[in-house]
Amino acid sequence: MIDLTFPEQYVDILPEVRAFLAEEHRLYIGGRWVPALSGATFETSDPSSGRLLARVSSAQAEDVEAAVQAARQTFDSGAWHLKLTPSERGRLIWKLADLIESRAPILAQLDALDNGKPVSKAFKVDVPLSAEHFRYYAGWANKIEGATIPVNTVGMLNYTVREPVGVCGLIVPWNYPLLMAAWKIAPALAAGNCIILKPAEQTPLSALYLARLFEEAGFPPGVFNVLTGFGETAGAALVAHHGVNKIGFTGSATVARTILRNSAESLKRVSLELGGKSPNIIFADANLEQAVVGATWAIFGNNGQSCTTGSRLYIQRSVFDRVLTGMAEATARIRVGMGMGQQQPDLGPVVSAEQLQTVMGFIDEGQGSGARTVIGGRRMGGELANGYFIEPTIFVDVQEQMRIVREEIFGPVVCAIPFDDADQVLRAANETPYGLAAGLWTRDLQTAHRFAARLQAGTVWVNTWGDTDAASPFGGYKQSGHGREMGKEALDLYTEVKSIWIRVD
Ligand code: NAP
Numbered sequence: 001m002i003d004l005t006f007p008e009q010y011v012d013i014l015p016e017v018r019a020f021l022a023e024e025h026r027l028y029i030g031g032r033w034v035p036a037l038s039g040a041t042f043e044t045s046d047p048s049s050g051r052l053l054a055r056v057s058s059a060q061a062e063d064v065e066a067a068v069q070a071a072r073q074t075f076d077s078g079a080w081h082l083k084l085t086p087s088e089r090g091r092l093i094w095k096l097a098d099l100i101e102s103r104a105p106i107l108a109q110l111d112a113l114d115n116g117k118p119v120s121k122a123f124k125v126d127v128p129l130s131a132e133h134f135r136y137y138a139g140w141a142n143k144i145e146g147a148t149i150p151v152n153t154v155g156m157l158n159y160t161v162r163e164p165v166g167v168c169g170l171i172v173p174w175n176y177p178l179l180m181a182a183w184k185i186a187p188a189l190a191a192g193n194c195i196i197l198k199p200a201e202q203t204p205l206s207a208l209y210l211a212r213l214f215e216e217a218g219f220p221p222g223v224f225n226v227l228t229g230f231g232e233t234a235g236a237a238l239v240a241h242h243g244v245n246k247i248g249f250t251g252s253a254t255v256a257r258t259i260l261r262n263s264a265e266s267l268k269r270v271s272l273e274l275g276g277k278s279p280n281i282i283f284a285d286a287n288l289e290q291a292v293v294g295a296t297w298a299i300f301g302n303n304g305q306s307c308t309t310g311s312r313l314y315i316q317r318s319v320f321d322r323v324l325t326g327m328a329e330a331t332a333r334i335r336v337g338m339g340m341g342q343q344q345p346d347l348g349p350v351v352s353a354e355q356l357q358t359v360m361g362f363i364d365e366g367q368g369s370g371a372r373t374v375i376g377g378r379r380m381g382g383e384l385a386n387g388y389f390i391e392p393t394i395f396v397d398v399q400e401q402m403r404i405v406r407e408e409i410f411g412p413v414v415c416a417i418p419f420d421d422a423d424q425v426l427r428a429a430n431e432t433p434y435g436l437a438a439g440l441w442t443r444d445l446q447t448a449h450r451f452a453a454r455l456q457a458g459t460v461w462v463n464t465w466g467d468t469d470a471a472s473p474f475g476g477y478k479q480s481g482h483g484r485e486m487g488k489e490a491l492d493l494y495t496e497v498k499s500i501w502i503r504v505d
């Protein structure tokens with residue numbers, strides 16, 4: 001069992017982190033640290049204060065070319081998927097997990113500084129879940145089996161094997177920088193692929209540190225490569241490249257559409273984990289105390305910067321006022337502050353100035369169109385004025401056609417909407433182009449099963465919210481994506497099935 005006690009001293013920046021930040025941050029290609037060929041760099045900063053953290057290499061098309069060549073060479077040589085046994089691969093992946101765990105304070109500080117989230121949360125959530133993820137898939141490395149097929153031909157043996165897809169470009173967002181990368185890297189590695197990781201421009205640091213751990217673990221060069229840079233340059237070149245067999249993407253629907261268009265020429269495989277506007281439904285018969293706490297964290301956990309955030313809250317009319325009062329009280333107690341603050345807060349800032357502007361834009365528009373804020377609604381000032389802090393915000397008196405009800409905000413903003421009967425709320429819950437997650441709170445078994453069956457979402461939570469596990473598949477219906485990450489399903493994203501026929505008689 002991993003020890004999740006957060007040591008108080010980790011709010012002081014560790015000497016290792018200071019030293020890491022001060023270094024030149026290059027690209028990791030073919031087991032070597034190289035600057036971008038153009039010499040281009042970009043800045044990454046701390047959203048709690050706006051201060052500069054580091055300058056990082058900005059990969060361009062020619063760097064993507066070099067990374068693809070390196071990954072291709074390693075893959076085509078079989079150094080990873082053929083010359084090592086599956087259990088040797090599994091042991092290396094497990095070793096990586098051990099290294100992640102042993103450097104948990106460093107990785108937690110890097111994600112806290114880069115993303116703004118409280119370091120205690122990064123330490124208790126992001127890093128241990130990442131290590132667990134690698135362990136889960138380390139176990140799969142020697143269990144990816146084919147089948148023998150009873151075909152309808154006399155004297156013929158037919159069997160299948162599952163082979164790696166090849167070189168995988170993995171493009172990830174900034175909300176859980178290390179964890180989102182781990183979700184993709186771990187199954188891709190277990191299946192024998194070579195990887196080029198493109199972290200988000202806001203949070204490149206933990207990906208670079210992870211590359212060091214790959215080196216330390218002793219992975220063959222070229223198995224894991226990191227290209228820091230921008231989506232429109234590095235990301236786009238990766239997507240278009242004919243030497244890349246597969247793109248695994250987590251991010252916005254807008255970028256997903258661009259990726260599908262830009263991958264059309266090479267017809268590469270693409271899997272997508274996108275956004276949501278997840279409905280969270282509280283029935284009058286629920287354990288309301290539990291539901292109030294659950295619904296509060298369903299939206300405000302990670303500052304609403306989770307793809308599964310419970311941003312449309314439907315409350316049965318007879319308990320609407322009671323639930324809202326409870327949520328407003330719980331929300332008033334949420335401590336918002338610096339990610340590395342001595343007094344660890346519950347929430348940090350949102351990730352960037354752009355995100356601040358987007359979220360405040362939604363809030364202003366909501367207020368302007370007649371919605372009422374029960375609590376929150378403002379950018380935070382005082383000692384937080386230099387960071388991108390927003391008060392956790394609850395809206396009521398909203399109309400279904402308002403943008404704050406329909407569109408993903410990806411910030412700490414929830415719309416609470418009363419409902420009268422089950423059919424009405426089921427219709428409203430499903431009336432969205434998204435289908436990532438949904439949840440309900442009830443003590444009624446029939447309602448729980450009926451809604452679990454009828455909610456159009458890849459994950460349904462009943463009397464809980466936000467649970468994920470490396471072993472349980474995760475992904476979206478409708479415009480929330482293609483494919484399932486986690487669980488044995490993720491292996492389908494990173495393997496090809498080959499059918500082999502042999503005449504034996
Ligand atoms: P984003 O703009 O879609 O960016 C995601 C990643 O794609 C980043 O690494 C980005 O690079 C890259 N990218 C941007 N343009 C690209 C292009 N033309 N070609 C290839 N790659 C490109 O999303 P975000 O703003 O970082 O993250 C927030 C969104 O992600 C939200 O909508 C949220 O719902 C979604 N999300 C979904 C999940 C899930 O599991 N389903 C999880 C987390 C977030 P840059 O950093 O340079 O832009």
Ligand code: MG
Nearest residue numbers: 044045114202
């Ligand atoms: Mg940053």
